[in-house]
Amino acid sequence: MMCAISIPTRSLPPCGLSRTRPLGFLPRRSLAIRAAKSASRNATPVHCPSIPSIVKKLNAGQASVVQVLESQAPLMKSPDWFALLEELGKENKWTLTLEVFRWMQRQKWYKPDDGFYPKLIVIMGKAKQLRMAVWLFTEAKRNGHRPDTSFYNALITAHLHNRDKRGGFQKALQLLETMKQRIRCQPNLVTYNILLRASARACDVALVERFFQEMEAAKIYPDLVSYNGVIGAYGKTGDFVQMEKTLFIMRLQKHIKPDTVTSNTLLDSYGRGREFVKMEQVLKSMTSAKSRHRPDSKTYNILMSGYARAGEVEKMEWSRSRMEAANFKLDFRSYEILVTGYGDVGAFAKMDECFFQMLQAGIQPQKSTLNAMIGAYCKHNAFEEAEELLTDALQWQIRPRTSAYLILLRAYAKVGRSSDMEILLERMRKNGIMPCAAIFLEALESFSLSSGSEEKLTESVVEVLAFDNDDDDDDDDDDGYGVDAFEGYTTSSSDILTFSEHSDG
Template identity: 40%
Template sequence: MPLSLSPNSLHPSTLAFAQIFSQNSNLTQPWLPHVLLRKRPMPRISCVSTRPKRKPGTKTEDPDVREVVRMLMRSFSDKQPLLKTLNKYVRIVRTEHCFLLFEELGKSDGWLQCLEVFRWMQKQRWYVADNGVYSKLISVMGKKGQTRMAMWLFSEMRNSGCRPDTSVYNALISAHLNSKDKAKALDKALRYFDKMKGMERCQPNIVTYNILLRAFAQSRNVEKVNSLFKDLDESIASADIYTYNGVMDAYGKNGNIREMESVLSRMKSNQCKPDIITFNLLIDSYGKKQQFDKMEQVFKSLVRSKEKPTLPTFNSMIINYGKARLKEKAEDVFKKMIDMKYTPSFITYESLIMMYGFCDSVSKAREVFDRLADSGKELKVSTLNAMLDVYCMNGLPVEADKLFVNGNSIGVRPNVSTYKLLYKAYTKANMKELLEKLLKCMDKDGIVPNKRFFLEALGAFFSSAGSPGFQAKLEYKQSFCFQHQITVARGITYLYRECEATCKRLIRTEAKSCRNLLERVATFYSGKFWFLLCSSFFSVLNNVTGDDTRLWPGCLSV
């Protein structure tokens, strides 16, 4: 029975659309003979498949292969290097094992290890150059932001005698779109797209269109999205549910409700029925824009349809009602979920905790947290972080510190996110003692703060004085030096090298703000180190502006 979803009634969720891209790593590519990389004329190579073609919809993953990969992953350690482990099991490891290894290593920061596995593969007698392997590696490098490495693999593939196909170009386009310079990445992706159209074996498929449509929807380029849809209609490929879900999700996350509803109308006109992901993303998108009438209408349509609500459906409604401070409605959603025989997950409880935090009901949030802690189930660090966040957003840093100290007693070990949110809260509240205590705990737990940690944690603290980039870098250098006991001389040199250009620009345009910033930093932190550091930095200011450092008394009086 068709669903009564009108363009004026629907919206997206924060569900990831990994399904759109999962088709990129297709293993049904031709297996090609390996050509040794010598400087000699390249023979013409014909591509012949050495594997039977898969039947659509059937599982090809062998449980024995997965078990071997698990064993290999468990064997990796500092004492047992990756290559040594592979050599130990050289008699049983084959291409299918390495392919799954790429997947597992790609889920972490093991992209360098992926390259080690790849080089090890090339040395084995059974290795045959294959587009599927290169496509997977390019995809992994792209997800880790290693665009240059993805390009190198593409070049390596061609040198090995393989001819690129659609899946390889799809992986390459995705790799570019993961780079930081989105405008340049989109331009590069379009060039690859046009190039694919001119090659018979590389014609764009629906996966190609899905990748590009979602990317341009994320960049709010409505004109290009419409152009790609028109191009898709004229091609041999047909839009599927992943196409529409991906574009609607991107529009919804950006708050482009009208454009999202336009895509929904297109989906209905093409007789493509919504699935649970469609409903969830619509519910979430309307909820984020606080268009609760439409959100509730979508939920009613979902209940009447053949699809069934999932936990993310309820979680999204609870958190979005909470952000609007509609506590009663959020509680009604939770009650309805229980009445429908759903078992709350830890994410549901975290949504409840955050909802009560948004509604200033800290005691209610703590009740949920304590009930979960006393349930005997393993408490997630994300749940602890949610409760700490509630304390911090309600101006209760002391209570947050007490819970943080008791974390070990309830079986939860803090992670980097825990320290970051507490660091930010203590800094905003000017709680110097708690901040110093937190830094000592970080050192004790072996948490090494990186640049991003301080850039994110201190974005708001110095918002009223000077450039955010300069302010964050200054505080980052201070914390880095304080935490890891870098010498004063090295700290000053590093600070000057990193901030010289910003310093010059600030002093010429915002001298007063910069002076206020440094005075605030100096009065917040005391000690000989900061006296020397600020004195040295004022010498830099003097070199730039010609001002006498005696005009900057705030820091020097510490």
């Protein structure tokens, strides 16, 4: 019989230590980690590039474009270059955008397939430079790019921003059919989102329904962006029946939850249509305790915009107080809406006060702000104030563009003030600003109607007016109030939104 042998157990060393390793000794990996941490603490911090500051330097013109870009290039990565191009595009600096892109192409780090061409095509389209957008599309193919869905999406967007809306829309539909025939260029969700919004803006309900059917057949499922775009497009055309029907389908049939963009889109649509009861109902649903999409600063700007359009100054001020009570600071758009709202009703004291509050808040007025104020003065025949504002603009670092002078010129023409027209036109000529032929004809027509053709403009005035050199193409439909919310049913929009909150809770 074998007897059990008892083997004494040794106590294990503390975690991380070994009997054969001195207490003060650390493994090589730990030493390496410590050294890396110490080096990172002592290293000079690498600052991320500030895109707005780069744009400011490029616009200032104190250094050449090459100098500015070469100084910033070591700090920038591919997303930063995308952001820079986009920021320049937002400022409608399409020539500068193209110059930056050409510089990028000459760099060793530039990769042709990084998606810069589609981005540039969109920027050119939004700047109304359709020929340039098409030329870039062709150039990309010449340089060996194989256009894919993103290229065609960009080209469709460019055509939809064409001045010829109908022709641009038809070309976009042709491009869609071309995409369907090419394997690499099959339409995707982005394609249909772009076309859905355009179709709704054209009030083509049949085409909207067709696109939804095509998406279902291709197993492309509409998302919140799809429905928000259609809702916003119907709302801007004033088709509230289709807008509310789309909201009903989105929420109660497709079970897609609305968000703050949805609510802001509804607010903007009802405000444009002066459906203030419905607008306030939507706001109430947003501010309810169970709401998951709370109002943001854009919400209150939309409220102010809706009331300002209708001349409801008291409610506009009420919206401002609600915004400030919600701890949102007034931004550039807020002040511009207030300035335009006060100006439209002739409340010049409040308009001027709001303008100086804008300056005190450190917010730089833009040319659109100047145009809104000049337009308000001219609307109420306060021409001396308009002239004074035009003179003082340079004090606030605003260089009046052609449209600012033309607002005043049109106003003078309508009331038959020929001598003031001559003085203003002479001033424009000295400043190197010339109106286009269309403005020439409009001003002459307005002047002849107002004066009964008893007075005649001097030859020098006609010569200046007829000089077609207007580089200030202001083709947008911004009335000073605009706030972009993005971008047969008896159930109201607010009811659907309220239902969504209860059903989600």
